[in-house]
Amino acid sequence: MTKTRCVIVGASAAGVSAALQMRRMDFPGTITLVDTDPRLPYERPPLSKALLEDGASALVPIQPAEAYRDLDIELRLGERVTEVDPARLTVRLGSGDILKSGRLVLATGVRARRLALEGGDVDNVLSLRDADDARRIGAQLAGGGPLVIVGAGFVGLEVAAVARTRGIDVTIVEAQPHPLVHALGPDVAELLTDLHQGHGVRLLSGVTVSAFSGPAGRVEEVWLSDGRRLPAAVVVVGIGVEPRHELARSAIVDTDHYGIPVNEFGQTSRAWIYATGDVASQRHPNLPQRGRIEHWDAALRHGAAVGSTLAGEPVRYTDAPYAWTDQYGATLQLIGRGRPTDDLVLRDGATPGRFLAFWMRHGRIGAVAGMDASREIGVVKRLMAAGVPVDGEQLARPDTDLRGLLKKRRAADGPVPVGASAAP
Ligand SMILES: Cc1cc2nc3c(=O)[nH]c(=O)nc-3n(C[C@H](O)[C@H](O)[C@H](O)COP(=O)(O)OP(=O)(O)OC[C@H]3O[C@@H](n4cnc5c(N)ncnc54)[C@H](O)[C@@H]3O)c2cc1C
Structure with a gap:
């Protein structure tokens, strides 16, 4: 009897996690991970935190x-899946090989959005998605600045922090009034503005880039929508991402604006094809509507849930999305997603380098962000998971013992019966 083969396209956080989970759950068939990147699968997050100055040695393998x-x-590895044949249940590789695939997982991630401007397609205008990008940016920055970063998203801000730490002159150009304002809201985002300005970053907000100029093959000036011009030795563009969902289209699987729509088990509109990680457009209890969750932890957990499902034990990914970013030696952590209708509670004494912010929803914590507050975030995560009712005014006071709130709740719930778990 031939064994079922599961082909996973994309050997990064989500694809590798799905494969490992399938093995943990004793999936009996063959598992093949395919990726265009020739290197042993590696983690993306370290790429923007260090920027590879010395080539592959700074890569962190996933396994x-x-x-x-x-x-x-x-x-x-080093092979591209070019086509999916939905009638024959096969995938074609760039090498011409055709793999029979009883189950297919699309973990193809996202690609960096490009600025559609003339002259932007040159060696010193770069975006950051993989190890080659990180090496190119590292090499360009070895010559010094000025560095112009277009877009104050997570990656842009991390690149700014690394460059400033190396003494490079940095300007960030951001169309919104503050960095990460959609994720953090204006009050918390302003603290991030202060953090970067405090480290000498020039943050120009509410403007966009209108043109590049320079000699052939090189940008030396960035022109802004308000008429200003910025000198630039290196330009890093971090204006968001778009889904890599071409394969889904070739398989006549539904796609939407966000990526590949999946049900709660990661299954696409074709029963034998699953999608996971950044490319998956999912309904999640913490999202107001269907969408992508572009975080490492979500890719891992969603991948593992899909892996379990494929191994015969369907699992939903419902954990509150968790993300972190490292800037200037401090870590900003986020759990859940704040909504415009939430009440924001900023803990008193917030500074750009250390703060805790809560998005309150119906008397409970709907989302939290903390800078240099790992211990508190750990406790808040448990308060959120247990759905403990909390008072916003109490949370605002820095002397409120968060652990005490959790203990009080446990005491009110009474002893945990033998055989039951106290955790939600
Ligand atoms: C520079 C950087 C820093 C980050 N830092 C953080 C952080 O600090 N915190 C955080 O929470 N998240 C961070 N993230 C986000 C996190 O890394 C992603 O959410 C995660 O990598 C998504 O995993 P994925 O497997 O879904 O997709 P990806 O990591 O994008 O991988 C998709 C893979 O699919 C392959 N592929 C695509 N098409 C094909 C094809 N046709 N054939 C073969 N292979 C194909 C690609 O080569 C790629 O390897 C960062 C991301 C980047 C890029």
Whole structure:
């Protein structure tokens, strides 16, 4: 009897997580991970925190090579899946090989959006998505600044922090009034503005880039919508991402504006095809509507849920989305998503380098953001998961013992019966 083969397209956070989980759950078939990147699958988050100055040595592998061998996970690296045949249940590789695939997982992620401006397609205008991008940016920055970053998203801000730490002159151009304002709201986003300005970043908000100029093959000036011109040795564009969902289209799987729509188990509009990670357009209890969750932790958990489902034990990914970003030696952590209708509570004593903000919803914490507040975030995560009712005024006071709120709740709930778990 031939074994079922599961082909996973994309060997990054979500794809590798799905494969590992399938093996943990004793999936009996063959698992093949395919990725265009020839390197052993590596983590993306470290790329923007260090910027590779010395080539591949700074890469952090997701798993050592032996792990794939020991778990009998076949790696086809440096190969692109070019087509999916929905009638024959096969995928075609760039090499011409055709793989029969009883189950297919699309974990193809996203690509960086480009600025549609003449002259922007040159060596010193870069975006950051993979190790090659990080190496190119690192090499360009080795020559010094000025560095102009277009877009104050997570990646743009991290690149700014790394560059400033190396003493490079940095200007960020952001169309919105504050960095990450959609994720954090204006009050918290202003603290981030202060953090970067405090480290000498020039943050120009409410403006866009209108043109590039320079000699052939190089940008030396960035022109802004308000008429200003900025000198630039390097330009990093971080204006968001778009889904890589071409394969889904070739398989006549539904796609939408966000990516590949999936049900609560990661299944697409074709029963044998699943999608996971950044490319998946999912309904999630923490999202007001269907959408992508572009965070490492979500890619891992969603991938693992899809892996379990494929191994015969359907699992939903419902954890509150968690994200972090490292800037100037401090870590900003976010759990859940704030909504415009939430009441924002900023803990008294907030400074750009250390703060805690809560988005209150119906007397409970709907989302939280904390800078340099890992211990508190750990407790808040448990308060959120347990749905503990809390008072916003209490949360605002820095002397309120968050752990005490959790203990009080436990005491009110009474002893946990034998055999039951106290955790939600
Ligand atoms: C620079 C950077 C820093 C980040 N930092 C953080 C952070 O600090 N905190 C955080 O929470 N999140 C962070 N993220 C986000 C996080 O890394 C992503 O959410 C995560 O990598 C998504 O994983 P994924 O597997 O869905 O997709 P991706 O990591 O995008 O991987 C998709 C893979 O699919 C492959 N692929 C695509 N099409 C094909 C094809 N046709 N054939 C073969 N292979 C294909 C690609 O080569 C790629 O390897 C960061 C992302 C980047 C880029």
